[in-house]
Amino acid sequence: MKLDQVQLTNFRNVSQARLNPSKSLSVITGVNGSGKSSILESIYYLGFGRSFRTQKYQSAINHNSDAFSVFAKGTKEDGGQVSVGIERSRSDQFLCSINGTHSNRLADLVSLIPVQLFTPQSTDLVIGSPSERRRFIDWGVFHVEHSFQTLFVQFNKLLKQRNALLKQGASLRAAHNHFWEQQYILAGNRLCEYRNAYTEALTPIFNRISSEFLPEFSVEISYYRGWEKGLTLGEVLEKKYEYDAKVGHTSVGPHKADLKFRIDGVNAQEILSRGQLRMAVAALQLAQTELFTLQTSRKGIFLLDDVGAELDLEKRERFIDGLLLMDTQVFVTAIEKQQLSFINKYNDRRMFHVEHGHVTEE
């Protein structure tokens, strides 16, 4: 899906704004604090139902208002028109709508708007906690496998229940808990299979792109499923049973999965500079975009925040070229146009300027 119009109300310092972005490349410029990232954040909200900057949704509501809203109109790959909206109030009311109908299922909205993001914090994907990388993999699986969301929710419920039983000191070996243990193993194995298949499909694409972005290194990605090799999930749960009962939670399983980055067997974060880490993340995200396009025949939306701080000029151009080649709808923010001195080559571009939260098309 591509967005034809985005409308923000009381989102951070943007009281009202309406943008008709390019189907290809939209560039948003403005000085520090003008509101560029807020515009990307609002689009991100449609794709994730949350901010990429804060857990506190209230932070995004304009200081002088009680609620923010983001609406967008878009065109799907089959030509169908879609309008979506999200609204959050200080009283924790959360509304989302699809084609004018309120929906309680955020997943329905999120599945329509496949958004990816690259920001100055994106290196967290390599150096941050494994949960960042699980989220990355799960985004890819979610947009391809329709049953994934239900499975994911089910697995997390079963995990929570298992942990609660461990905390209470209940025996998971008791007959009346056996059924739930089996359900946990079944759901865990299916989750693991999805993630594994996704990483296997992603790897060759990542290898190719990574060799362009980081030609001096051979970065390898591999999926760690969350427990040791050679054992089934059932076997490892049995092996760790005494320990888990003592600590009161499940120490192994898909909730501990990770994506490892290695160079000659050494963790990539031990070797790569900050700039090189960004290249690795850029390669990973481009690979994800390519795989998404291949597996779904859909078009994604890519948000590139503060592009000048992130990549050198040549890599900026290569990154944007790569995204546009896959017919992705790209939104880029930059303080100055000079940071994107190559953009005149893109015919289908639109330029926006933000000043104190006011957006104008140039």
Ligand SMILES: Nc1ncnc2c1ncn2[C@@H]1O[C@H](COP(=O)(O)OP(=O)(O)OP(=O)(O)O)[C@@H](O)[C@H]1O
């Ligand atoms: N809830 C809010 N209500 C009103 N203004 C806010 C709110 N939250 C943040 N702001 C302000 O909104 C402005 C826009 O911030 P934003 O991060 O979007 O700017 P930016 O143009 O991306 O800046 P930079 O180039 O420095 O990253 C900032 O001045 C910030 O202080």
